[in-house]
Amino acid sequence: MNISEFRQQYIDAMKMSERAKIAELFRLADDLEATDKTEENYRILSDIFSYLCYYTKAYNYLLAVADNHNTKDAKKLYHLKENSETDGDKYGLKRPRKMKDSFIKMPNFKYCSKPLEAGLFEQVDSPQVCDCCGKGTSVIYSGSFYSVENVNVLCPKCIASGEASKRFKGEFVDYTILSSAISEEYKKELCCRTPSYNGWQQEYWVDHCGDFCEFIAYVGWKEIVEMGLKNSVEFSPKAEGYSEHKEYIVNGGSCQGYLFRCLNCKKYILYVDCD
Numbered sequence: 001m002n003i004s005e006f007r008q009q010y011i012d013a014m015k016m017s018e019r020a021k022i023a024e025l026f027r028l029a030d031d032l033e034a035t036d037k038t039e040e041n042y043r044i045l046s047d048i049f050s051y052l053c054y055y056t057k058a059y060n061y062l063l064a065v066a067d068n069h070n071t072k073d074a075k076k077l078y079h080l081k082e083n084s085e086t087d088g089d090k091y092g093l094k095r096p097r098k099m100k101d102s103f104i105k106m107p108n109f110k111y112c113s114k115p116l117e118a119g120l121f122e123q124v125d126s127p128q129v130c131d132c133c134g135k136g137t138s139v140i141y142s143g144s145f146y147s148v149e150n151v152n153v154l155c156p157k158c159i160a161s162g163e164a165s166k167r168f169k170g171e172f173v174d175y176t177i178l179s180s181a182i183s184e185e186y187k188k189e190l191c192c193r194t195p196s197y198n199g200w201q202q203e204y205w206v207d208h209c210g211d212f213c214e215f216i217a218y219v220g221w222k223e224i225v226e227m228g229l230k231n232s233v234e235f236s237p238k239a240e241g242y243s244e245h246k247e248y249i250v251n252g253g254s255c256q257g258y259l260f261r262c263l264n265c266k267k268y269i270l271y272v273d274c275d
């Protein structure tokens, strides 16, 4: 028997993890309801809504195409009718909210191309007012900022434009601890227009091949292994001592790793500090 494209998508969806499955079933139902009203499509819709606990919907879709002489159909209809009469659609699962990352447009940061994934910003449900531009933002900077003024909320735009640094005379990374071998232009870009991480100690920013590296993620050694980097990652000279005690580097622990990647040679470099 040939399996229709939609049936195949349904089968694939049912193999997914619970949250992904529910999201995919809702998406598939949208597609099916917008396409041809064939018997097969109605049957898939009935299966989907039955799984999502919308029994009345499931019942009605099957009822429209069911074969009276088919015992399987009759059984299914009987159950759906029963559930529909007792519960209807009131226990219907909620459509999962979309991952916020997918539609938040972030400015470009030279030294952190994926600041949300890197964990340098926090996403909040109700927007807060940026101390710099006064506009509401649901993406809030969570890294370090060195300024004499009391700054709580910064939006990504005010960091990228340099406005926050200028207005509050602040730096995201302390200029004085950076390598003297790096140009002033790059240092300015890093200190005034780059979101930083939050370290146990003062945030040291790794450099390689004559420029600062890109911040990738907060990591422990476990994450390094999972990313397949245990043989290729290089320890920053400032964190060389930890290469003998890798097991102590734990994400969220008192010995924290910070993963960087060289913009030029693409090598991964690990920096570590402790509380």
Ligand SMILES: [Zn+2]
Residues within 6 Å of the ligand: 130, 131, 132, 133, 134, 135, 154, 155, 156, 157, 158
């Ligand atoms: Zn702002």
Ligand SMILES: [Zn+2]
Residues within 6 Å of the ligand: 208, 209, 262, 263, 264, 265, 266, 267
């Ligand atoms: Zn390099």
